[in-house]
Each structure stands twice: as C-alpha cells, then as structure tokens.
Amino acid sequence: MSPEKMVMMANQIATFFKTQPGSGQAENVAAHINDFWEPRMRSQLIGYAATGATGLDPLVQSALSSVRAPAEV
Amino acid sequence: MKDLIIPRDNDRDMGTPAREGAPVTLTIDGFDITVPEGTSVMRAAAEAGFQIPKLCATDSLEAFGSCRLCVVEIEGRRGTPASCTTPVAPGMVVRTQSEKVKKIRKGVMELYISDHPLDCLTCAANGDCELQDMAGATGLRDVRYQAPADGGMSNHFEARQNGEANPQYVPKDDSNPYFTYDPSKCIVCNRCVRACEEVQGTFALTIAGRGFDSRVSAGTAADDFLSSDCVSCGACVQACPTATLQEKSVIELGTPERSVITTCAYCGVGCSFKAELNGDELVRMVPYKHGKANRGHSCVKGRFAYGYAKHKDRILNPMIRDSIDEPWREVSWEEALGFAASRMRGLQEKYGKKSIGVITSSRCTNEETFLVQKLARGVFGNNNTDTCARVCHSPTGYGLGQTFGTSAGTQDFDSVEHTDVVIVIGANPTDGHPVFASRLKKRLRDGAELIVIDPRRTNLVKSPHIQAAHHLALRPGTNVAVVTALAHVIVTEGLMDEAFIRTRCDWEEFQVYAEFASAPRHSPEATELLTGVPAAELRAAARLFATGGNGAIYYGLGVTEHSQGSTTVMGIANLAMLTGNIGRKGVGVNPLRGQNNVQGSCDMGSFPHELPGYRHVKLPEVRAVFEQAWGVEIDPEPGLRIPNMLDAAVDGSFKGLYCQGEDILQSDPDTKHVAAGLAAMECVIVHDLFLNETANYAHVFLPGSTFLEKDGTFTNAERRINRVRRVMAPMNGYADWEVTQLLANAMGAGWTYTHPSQIMDEIAATTPSFAGVDYTLLEEKGSVQWPCNEAHPGGTPLMHVDGFVRGKGRFIVTEYVATDEKTGPRFPLLLTTGRILSQYNVGAQTRRTGNVVWHDQDLLEIHPHDAEVRGVKQGDWIKLASRSGETTLRAELTDRVSPGVVYTTFHHPDTQANVITTDFSDWATNCPEYKVTAVQVSLSNGPTEWQEDYASQAQRSRRILPAAE
Structure with missing residues (x-):
C-alpha cells in the first residue's frame, strides 16, 4: 500500500490509544498492530520506519520496538 | 378437556391475538377451556379446537367486530355478542352453535354473497377464500336478494347493469407489480386497512365512503396502489380473506399445494417465510407467523422480490478465460475447477503461500461461510479470509468485544415490545430493516419515545402516528462528539444508574470515564458548532434516555462506517452501561445488521485474525482445536483484510482471490482502487448468481445457487440461527457449499461432506458458543439464539443478564477526532x-x-x-x-x-x-x-x-x- 496510507492507518491507531488513560499506550498500539496487521503490512511499517519514519506519529515510533517483525513474508 | 398442545407448525388462524394474563376457565359448547385473561371468546374457542365462523377477524389484528358472523350466545347475557370482541370471563358458558346464532350467520352470509360475484371456479382465490369457506360453514344454500330491475342501489361487481355502466363498479387496480386490488370482490371487512395500520404502520389504506358506498382506498381518490404511500409489504394481501387483494403470481400460477418454511435472504432481520409451491415451482413467499424474528410480517423484498432466482441473467454453467480482455468460455465443472485449482496452486508456488485468499459471503449460509474460511486456513494454508462485514459491521465486533466481551447484539427483536425510550442512531430501519421498523413503530404508537440521531430526516422522524421526541440532525462524521455529549449530560446531571455501574462494571474505569465525559469540552454547548446539534435538544434527549424507563439503542452503518466507527460503538456501549440499560427485556445495544448472514459470517471465522467463535489466531489453544479437527497446521499470523488484499494486489504480492457471493467492485469504496487491485490479480474466481461487476475482472466464474436451492442456516441480527431449506434443485447443479468443496478437493483437500448438517456438526464441535447447535435441535425449536451450549441448552435470547461476558463491563474513553475527510473550497x-x-x-x-x-x-x-x-x-x-x-x-x-x-x-x-x-x-x-x-x-x-x-x-x-x- 502507499506509504501515505500506511502512515495514516498507523497514526489513526496511535490517535485512539493516545486518548486512553493510564500508561502503556505504545504497547497497546503495538498490540493492535500485531493483532490486526498482516505480516507484510508490519514489514512495510518496520521498513518504512527504518528509512526515516516520515510522518509517523511519535507514539507509533515508540511502539515500533514492540511490533513483531514477521519471520517470513 | 381438549388437548391444548398446539404443534409449532400449526398455522390455524386463531381469530384474535394471543394475550398474556392470569388463567381464566370457561365452558364452550360443554368443554372446559383455560386461557389467559383478556383472551377473546373466539380465540378461546379456537384453543379448544372450535373454529367459530368469522370474516373480519384474523389473529394478526385486533378484533374489529364488524362482520357479525362470529356471534355466539353466552348464558346470562342478553343478545348475541360477537365472540371476537368479547373477552373471556371466569365461569362463562358459551354456545357457538345455537339455532339462533346459526340463523343469524346464515342471514349475514346471504347478504354478503348477494353483493359478491359467483365466479368461484375461475377466481384466483378458489380453494383459498375465507368467504367461500364461511358460505360452506354456515350452510348457505340460496341467495334470495336480487338487484332491483330499475337500477338504483344494486351491486358492486357487475360492470354493466341493464345495458348501463354500473356506477358502483370500480375496475381492478393492477398498478402494483406484485398484487392486484379488485374492488368487485371486496367485502369491506377492513382487514387490509387494519393490517396496514397495525402490522405495517404505514396507514396507506382507508375506507372511503359510507354505508353501501364504502370502499377500500389507497391514498387519495386520485391515487392507485402504486402512487399511494403503500410500501408493498404484503400485509394487506396476507390479511385479505377473498381475492380482492391477490398476488399476481397466484393469479398466474394457481394456488400452491405445498409449503416449506425457510428464511429470507435479504436483510439481517432474518424473517421466516413459507415458500409455497406447486412441485418445484415457487408460487409465493408468505411470512411465517411463528417466525420469531418477524412474527408473521414481511417487507416488499422478502415477500415479493424473489424473481431474480429465475432471471434470465443467471449464469448456470461454469466459465473460464485466460485473461479478462477475452470473452468467457463455457466449460464443464471439472474443467473450470481444474483450471481454478491449478492456477491458485501455481500462484502459491510462484508468489508464496500468502499470495491468495478468499472473501466469504454474508449472503451465503453459515455452513458455506465456514467452508470458505476453512478453504483459506486449511487448504491455502493462510488466514487471508475476509467478508463483507469488513465494510459494514466490523467496528461492532471490535467495539462490543472490547466493552462487553462479545461481538453481537444483546437482545431479541421481541425486546422492543418492552422498550420505553429508543435511540435510533445511524440507521434507517423503515428502509433497511422494514420488518423491525414495523415492530418498533407499533411500540412507538403504544407510547414509547423515540430519539433519532441521523443527518437525514428519515421516515421514523415523522410519519403517520409516529413522531420522534428529538431528532439530532448531526453533521456526518460527528457521531462520537454527539454520543459523548449525551454521556456528558447524563454524568454531569447525575442521571446515571450508579447501582448498576457499581455492581456490573469496573468502577475504576467508570470513574476515569466519568471524569473524561464531564470535561467542559464535551458539553453539548461546546460541541454544538461542530456537530450542528442544538445543545438544548441534545440535553433534552439525554435526559429522556436516562430517565424514561427501559432504554434501547438500535444502530446501523451510520455508526460503523466512519474513521471513528469503532469508537462510536464503544460510546454507545458506554451509554447503555451508564444508564443501566443492559441485561433485561426492553433495553440493550442492538446493531441492525445489513445482510441476512452478517452475524453468521462473523461468527464463522471469516475475519483474517479470528477463528470461528471470535478467537484470535494467535492463541495456540484455539489453533490446536482446528489443527486437530482438520489435520493441518494453522498460520498464527493474521491475514489480509479486504482493503489490505487490494493494496497488496496493487503492490504485486497478492495474486489470487476466490470471492463467493459478494460484489466488491460495486460495494466497496473507491471503485478505481478496487478495479486496480482486481486487475492486478492473476486469478480471480467469482462464485455468484450473476456476472456481477467484480466478474468483469474475473478469470473463473462458478455459478452460484439461490437460498431457495440449498439447505443451511442464517444467523440474524439477534444471533438467531434460522434454517434455510431447499425448496427446489439448484439450477446450476450444485449448492454453494458443494462448489466450495469441489474447489477444495480439486486443490487436494479430500473433504467428504454430503449434507450441510455435517458442517454444522463440525462447527458445533469446534466452537463453544455453537456447541449445542445441530439440525435436530433446529427442527425441534424452529430457531435458536447463540450462545447455545451446555450452559444455555435452549439458546440465549438476552445477553449479559447476570454479568457481562467479559466479567465487568468496561467503560472506554471516546475522544472525538475529526476525520481527515474535510470539506473545502473544491469539495464543499x-x-x-x-x-x-x-x-x-x-x-x-x-x-x-x-x-x-x-x-x-x-x-x-x-x-x-x-x-x-x-x-x-x-x-x-x-x-x-x-x-x-x-x-x-x-x-x-x-x-x-x-x-x-x-x-x-x-x-x-x-x-x-x-x-x-x-x-x-x-x-x-x-x-x-x-x-x-x-x-x-x-x-x-x-x-x-x-x-x-x-x-x-x-x-x-x-x-x-x-x-x-
């Protein structure tokens, strides 16, 4: 998918969890992405972040370490 | 004493509606009978097995007492009261067949017949006419009355009399495509008018004129049925005792000789119908009065719009082509399936295991959907399965799952009869879920209050004898702001049900939520500019919902199909919990499902992250159940959702799709993107009735079968599992589940199902909420609402009665976030x-x-x-x-x-x-x-x-x- 669309989708998830009380927002973002994003989408996100992460919400960026890197695509 | 156990499939007309009340015992023709207080003498007699002659009464309508045919004698009472309008009383002694009443009835019938054509043999209602039956039942043998030779008041049925045009004669109105109105056969019993009012709630019909001039009239004098407000639901046709309102299909094909009970394949209400046939020729669809979703009502789609099943556009032979710019070639099933299987396997070899996927259909049966996702998981070896619920109610699954712990509506449709305040948000039931709308309108006419939250002034906002107390006409995209503002009013004005919240919900989370909702930025005054909803109106609506008694929320795709769809669902769940409106009759959160089997397709594991029963594929214990049952290894990673499949197709990593019973090119958003995705695939298999829009990009076309041609089950919006029964052989040769099995086996699966009941057994064996479901139970009970298992052997009409499925109900903070789709100078x-x-x-x-x-x-x-x-x-x-x-x-x-x-x-x-x-x-x-x-x-x-x-x-x-x- 286009990087813009992927960034938007990831940021939308971050926008929701940012509004949630308590701590662990980054883990919640990562858990949501792990639960619902197919491996090649997660690969694209991780790859995109590695090359600059332009436009990615800081919360998504801090979630990246908990996003499960797919074994194979 | 008569045996009072009435078989479930007994279709006998009991004359007047059933009542609930304390038992009352009376004597009818020497037999004791006990019925609930408020029951009519007519119904009591019917319960005892006696059919008192009647014309204007039928058990779908309140008694009217106009035909005078049902008169009886009651000891100690004067005269001959109408049994339909006389309630039973303890110790009452009723005689239904005295000389006196028999004579009255014969006289009444003689008068009726004197103004009725005697063309019974060529009449479309011959053999299905209550007037005919009553002439027989009363022993009418001759008619002494004749039209006066000098004209004047004569009759309604002869076009010409004494060489002159008969001014009383009104020709047949055949403007409606499905039924005719023939005034010459009308006995003015008023049943059609009352059905339009009481059952449908449209008030399109009336009786024009007085006395001998009385006539059923649709709309104004200038109207015919088509130009009137008539919505063609068929309730009047159903109620008509003669051929006055008659299905055109019966006029053409004759009276049906057999019937099969099945389930409508249109919307998520899931109405039960009797398919009435001669041989395998469908004559008409008649709403089944013991259907628990529809209680004998129907809409224009289910009742009449089944002609597509035999439409000439139906494709009956499999077809293939190498590329989409070629014409289709008709081939044998064997060749088509071989072609499809080798292409799909070839794609997996070339592009990887995850390069192909399926789309299950929310139009097909549970059994068929189960097989299609099993094809992806068990044969393709991936989780690339999704369904059209993705584009309608997937936020319902997520939102209700997070808050309540289960992905489904909380009530049955009967619940609406106990509701005091209804919120309808983002739904247009009179158009989308018409039979539910009729049931809702009936309750509203009986005094329940209505709040409509919708950008449009839908029919529910104001229609005959219905007016919403509040219509919050919000700007599209501001649902969350409005729902949170409602919560703000309830919390800040202290209108919440604290006892409910303390016992049933997580109190800590509630406090966080209450603080959030109380913030001034959520007040109706603060959000008015944004939402366009006047603050005073919103406050009044919130107070009404919180304090008006049993509050129920019904919602549709106006809630889910937004950037914040899931958030709005959570907000709705919050509102229900705040006001304690969960876990009993008349309340609840009720998603109105778009298609007949949206609920079922979600239940059956159509989503790429969930196995049947809403269990995530990442859970090893859940995978183990299916791995053991299917003898395969299940991928623990979530698969692609429909939009992701299309994106991956454009990117070149998704190459093959088996799409059953869904037209993604027309129904999914951003058509150009869908077309680009489909065009990029190398094998698109469309399994459908028609060459739909998606088929323009397909390489294999597998003909589908209609709901009339197969066995199975649909699950409606109230989690009700209803049987779909085969009434004719599939015109294409195979039911859809057979086609999926053939494709799976062409790819080496080795499946051996010979009947959908075996698939249901597999569902029950693997899915805890379906553990108790099998076809024997469905035959016995007619339908059952999941969860149906050891804990709930008879199913579950109401959910979360003693506690939420997840334990404590969870309040979730719902901050409004504007969609990025904004108006501007170019697109205002x-x-x-x-x-x-x-x-x-x-x-x-x-x-x-x-x-x-x-x-x-x-x-x-x-x-x-x-x-x-x-x-x-x-x-x-x-x-x-x-x-x-x-x-x-x-x-x-x-x-x-x-x-x-x-x-x-x-x-x-x-x-x-x-x-x-x-x-x-x-x-x-x-x-x-x-x-x-x-x-x-x-x-x-x-x-x-x-x-x-x-x-x-x-x-x-x-x-x-x-x-x-």
Whole structure:
C-alpha cells in the first residue's frame, strides 16, 4: 500500500490509544498492530520506519520496538 | 378437556391475538377451556379446537367486530355478542352453535354473497377464500336478494347493469407489480386497512365512503396502489380473506399445494417465510407467523422480490478465460475447477503461500461461510479470509468485544415490545430493516419515545402516528462528539444508574470515564458548532434516555462506517452501561445488521485474525482445536483484510482471490482502487448468481445457487440461527457449499461432506458458543439464539443478564477526532450514502425484480438551498465529484437533508456511487468511511468519461462465447 496510507492507518491507531488513560499506550498500539496487521503490512511499517519514519506519529515510533517483525513474508 | 398442545407448525388462524394474563376457565359448547385473561371468546374457542365462523377477524389484528358472523350466545347475557370482541370471563358458558346464532350467520352470509360475484371456479382465490369457506360453514344454500330491475342501489361487481355502466363498479387496480386490488370482490371487512395500520404502520389504506358506498382506498381518490404511500409489504394481501387483494403470481400460477418454511435472504432481520409451491415451482413467499424474528410480517423484498432466482441473467454453467480482455468460455465443472485449482496452486508456488485468499459471503449460509474460511486456513494454508462485514459491521465486533466481551447484539427483536425510550442512531430501519421498523413503530404508537440521531430526516422522524421526541440532525462524521455529549449530560446531571455501574462494571474505569465525559469540552454547548446539534435538544434527549424507563439503542452503518466507527460503538456501549440499560427485556445495544448472514459470517471465522467463535489466531489453544479437527497446521499470523488484499494486489504480492457471493467492485469504496487491485490479480474466481461487476475482472466464474436451492442456516441480527431449506434443485447443479468443496478437493483437500448438517456438526464441535447447535435441535425449536451450549441448552435470547461476558463491563474513553475527510473550497458538501426500501445493496437481486418500478436509478438528495446556488433544479442531471472520482446522476431536491449534506444510494452500477467514496477507514478495523465524503455538485450533460469507459469495459468483459459443440 502507499506509504501515505500506511502512515495514516498507523497514526489513526496511535490517535485512539493516545486518548486512553493510564500508561502503556505504545504497547497497546503495538498490540493492535500485531493483532490486526498482516505480516507484510508490519514489514512495510518496520521498513518504512527504518528509512526515516516520515510522518509517523511519535507514539507509533515508540511502539515500533514492540511490533513483531514477521519471520517470513 | 381438549388437548391444548398446539404443534409449532400449526398455522390455524386463531381469530384474535394471543394475550398474556392470569388463567381464566370457561365452558364452550360443554368443554372446559383455560386461557389467559383478556383472551377473546373466539380465540378461546379456537384453543379448544372450535373454529367459530368469522370474516373480519384474523389473529394478526385486533378484533374489529364488524362482520357479525362470529356471534355466539353466552348464558346470562342478553343478545348475541360477537365472540371476537368479547373477552373471556371466569365461569362463562358459551354456545357457538345455537339455532339462533346459526340463523343469524346464515342471514349475514346471504347478504354478503348477494353483493359478491359467483365466479368461484375461475377466481384466483378458489380453494383459498375465507368467504367461500364461511358460505360452506354456515350452510348457505340460496341467495334470495336480487338487484332491483330499475337500477338504483344494486351491486358492486357487475360492470354493466341493464345495458348501463354500473356506477358502483370500480375496475381492478393492477398498478402494483406484485398484487392486484379488485374492488368487485371486496367485502369491506377492513382487514387490509387494519393490517396496514397495525402490522405495517404505514396507514396507506382507508375506507372511503359510507354505508353501501364504502370502499377500500389507497391514498387519495386520485391515487392507485402504486402512487399511494403503500410500501408493498404484503400485509394487506396476507390479511385479505377473498381475492380482492391477490398476488399476481397466484393469479398466474394457481394456488400452491405445498409449503416449506425457510428464511429470507435479504436483510439481517432474518424473517421466516413459507415458500409455497406447486412441485418445484415457487408460487409465493408468505411470512411465517411463528417466525420469531418477524412474527408473521414481511417487507416488499422478502415477500415479493424473489424473481431474480429465475432471471434470465443467471449464469448456470461454469466459465473460464485466460485473461479478462477475452470473452468467457463455457466449460464443464471439472474443467473450470481444474483450471481454478491449478492456477491458485501455481500462484502459491510462484508468489508464496500468502499470495491468495478468499472473501466469504454474508449472503451465503453459515455452513458455506465456514467452508470458505476453512478453504483459506486449511487448504491455502493462510488466514487471508475476509467478508463483507469488513465494510459494514466490523467496528461492532471490535467495539462490543472490547466493552462487553462479545461481538453481537444483546437482545431479541421481541425486546422492543418492552422498550420505553429508543435511540435510533445511524440507521434507517423503515428502509433497511422494514420488518423491525414495523415492530418498533407499533411500540412507538403504544407510547414509547423515540430519539433519532441521523443527518437525514428519515421516515421514523415523522410519519403517520409516529413522531420522534428529538431528532439530532448531526453533521456526518460527528457521531462520537454527539454520543459523548449525551454521556456528558447524563454524568454531569447525575442521571446515571450508579447501582448498576457499581455492581456490573469496573468502577475504576467508570470513574476515569466519568471524569473524561464531564470535561467542559464535551458539553453539548461546546460541541454544538461542530456537530450542528442544538445543545438544548441534545440535553433534552439525554435526559429522556436516562430517565424514561427501559432504554434501547438500535444502530446501523451510520455508526460503523466512519474513521471513528469503532469508537462510536464503544460510546454507545458506554451509554447503555451508564444508564443501566443492559441485561433485561426492553433495553440493550442492538446493531441492525445489513445482510441476512452478517452475524453468521462473523461468527464463522471469516475475519483474517479470528477463528470461528471470535478467537484470535494467535492463541495456540484455539489453533490446536482446528489443527486437530482438520489435520493441518494453522498460520498464527493474521491475514489480509479486504482493503489490505487490494493494496497488496496493487503492490504485486497478492495474486489470487476466490470471492463467493459478494460484489466488491460495486460495494466497496473507491471503485478505481478496487478495479486496480482486481486487475492486478492473476486469478480471480467469482462464485455468484450473476456476472456481477467484480466478474468483469474475473478469470473463473462458478455459478452460484439461490437460498431457495440449498439447505443451511442464517444467523440474524439477534444471533438467531434460522434454517434455510431447499425448496427446489439448484439450477446450476450444485449448492454453494458443494462448489466450495469441489474447489477444495480439486486443490487436494479430500473433504467428504454430503449434507450441510455435517458442517454444522463440525462447527458445533469446534466452537463453544455453537456447541449445542445441530439440525435436530433446529427442527425441534424452529430457531435458536447463540450462545447455545451446555450452559444455555435452549439458546440465549438476552445477553449479559447476570454479568457481562467479559466479567465487568468496561467503560472506554471516546475522544472525538475529526476525520481527515474535510470539506473545502473544491469539495464543499458532505456526501453520505444509504439504502432504499425497494432495493438491496448492490441491487444484483432486486434490480432483477419488479422492485425497479419504485427505484430505477440512484438519485442525489440535495437541499434546495444548495441546489439553488448551483442552478440545479429537480430532476436535473448533475455531476457528483470527490477527490476519488466523479459520476453523474439526477438530482432530487429535498429538505430531508440539511444544507451542506447530500445523500445517495448505491444500488445501480451505472451510477456507481462508490467511485466517489474514498479509501479512508475506521482506525481499528479498516471498515471504510462510506458515510462521509467531501464532494462538489454541478450541472452536467450526461455520463462522465469514467462512466462511459466503465460501461464499455463491462460490456466487453461480459461477452460469452457459444459453447463448443
């Protein structure tokens, strides 16, 4: 998918969890992405972040370490 | 004493409706009978097995007492009271067959027959006519009355009398495509008028004139049935005791000789019908009065719009082609399946295991859906399975799962009878879920209050004898702001049900939520500018809902199909918990499901992250159940959702799709993107009744079967598992579950199902909420609502009665976030989309029926102010453009929509409203944001270039080569 669309989708998830009380927002973002994003989408996100992460919400960026890197695509 | 156990399938007309009350014992013709207080003498007699003659009474309507045929004698009472309007009393002694009443009845019948044509042998109702039956029952042998020779008051049925035109004669009205109104056969029993009022709630019919001039009239004197307010639900036809209102199919085909109970395949109400047939020829569909979703009512789609099943456009032979610019070649099933299987396996070899996937159908049965996702998981070896619920109710699954712990509505439809305040948000039940709407309207006429939250002034806001207490006409895209503002009022004014919250919900989470909702930024005054909803109106609505008694929330796709669809669902759940409206009759959160089996397709594991029963694929213990049952290894990674499949196709990593019973090209948003995705695939298998729009991009076409041609089950919006029964053989040769099995086996699966009941047994064995379901139970009980298992052997009409499925109900903070789809100088209007009563979704079925008479094209509803500044007049061709694309259609000027908002339907592929909608989607589920698109409207001369290109591509793509000899 286009990087813009992927960034938007990831940021939308971050926008929701940012509004949630308590701590662990980054883990919640990562858990949501792990639960619902197919491996090649997660690969694209991780790859995109590695090359600059332009436009990615800081919360998504801090979630990246908990996003499960797919074994194979 | 008579045996009072009445078999479930007993269709006998009991004369008047059932009552609930303390038992009352009386004697009828020497037999003691005990019935609930309030029951009529007529019904009590029917319970005892006696049919008192009657004409104006029927058990779907309140007693009327006009025909005087049901008179009885009651000891100690004077005269001969009508048994239909006389309630039972303890110790009452009733005689139904005294000389006196027999004589009265015969006299009444003689009068009726004196003004009725005696063409019984050639009448369409011959053998199915209550007037005929009553003439027999009363022993009427001759009619002494004759028309006076000198004219004057004579009769209604002869076109000419004494050489003169008979002024009392009114010719047959056959304007409705499905039934005729023949006034010459009318006995003015009023049943049709009352059915239109009491059952349907439309009030289209009345009795015009007085005395001998009395006539059933649809609308005004200038109207016929078609031009009147009649919605063609068929309730009047059902109620008519004679041939006055008669199905045209019965006139043409004769009276049916057998019937099979089955379930409608249109919307998520899931009405039970009797398919009435001669041999395998369907004569008519009649609503089944013991159907627990519809209680004997129907709408124009289920009742009449089944003609698509035999439409000439149906494709009955498999077809293949190497590329989509070639014409189709008709081939044998073997060749088509071999072609499909080798292509799909070839793609997996070349591009990887995850390069292919499936789309299950929310139109097909549970068993068929189960097999399609099993095909992906067990044969393809991936989780690339999704269903059209993705684009409608996936946020319901996520939102209710998070808050309550289960992905389904909490009530049954009967619950509405106990409701005091109803919120209808983002749903248009009179059009989308008409039979539920009729049940709701009945309750509203009995005094329940209504709050409508919708950008449009839907029919529920104001229609005969219905008026919403509050209509919050919000700007599209501001649902969360409105729902949170309602919560703000409830919390800050202390209207919440604290006892409920303390015992049933997580108190800590509630406190966080209450603090959030109380913030001044959520007050109706603060959000008014944003939402367009006057603060005072919103406050009044919140107070009414919180304090008006049993509060129920019904919602539709106006809630889910937004960037914040899941958040709104959570907000709705919060409202229900705040006010303690969960866990009993008359309350609850009720998603109105769009399609017949949306609920079922979700239950059956159609989503790429969930195995059947809403259990995530990451859970090893869940995978183990299916791995053991199927003997395969299940991928622990979530698969692609529909929009992700299309994205991956454009990227080149998704190459093959088996799509059963869904037309993604027409129904999914951003048509150009869908087309690009489909065009990039190397093997698209479409399994459908017709060459739908998606088939323009397909390489294999597998003919599908209709709901009349197969066995299975549908699960409706109230979690009710209803049987679908085969009434005729599949015209294409195979039921859909057989086709999926053939494809799976062509790919080496080795499946051996011989009946859908075996598939249900497999579902029950693997899915805890279905553990107790099998076809024997469904035969016995008629239907059952899941969860149905050891803990709930009879199913579960109401959920969360003693506690939430997840334990404590969870309040979730719902901050409003504006969608990125914003109006601006180029696109200053907001488009929202929806359905109309007579058409159904992409229209593949209803466009191939007589329903087109009501809606032959999609129209753009636009407010007169917005139209005027653009120079647009009623009926003008206009161009509708968004950043995604443009199309043309005609304008309908109406103040149903607010200024700044336009609305259209998506039933016609030549309009293709989805070329306008964008690829924005719900944050949690990727459910597309159909309901908000920034658009511009301008005058136009005709189709856009895109429409012309599309039409010619579609035409080229639908060419079929004649079969080789």
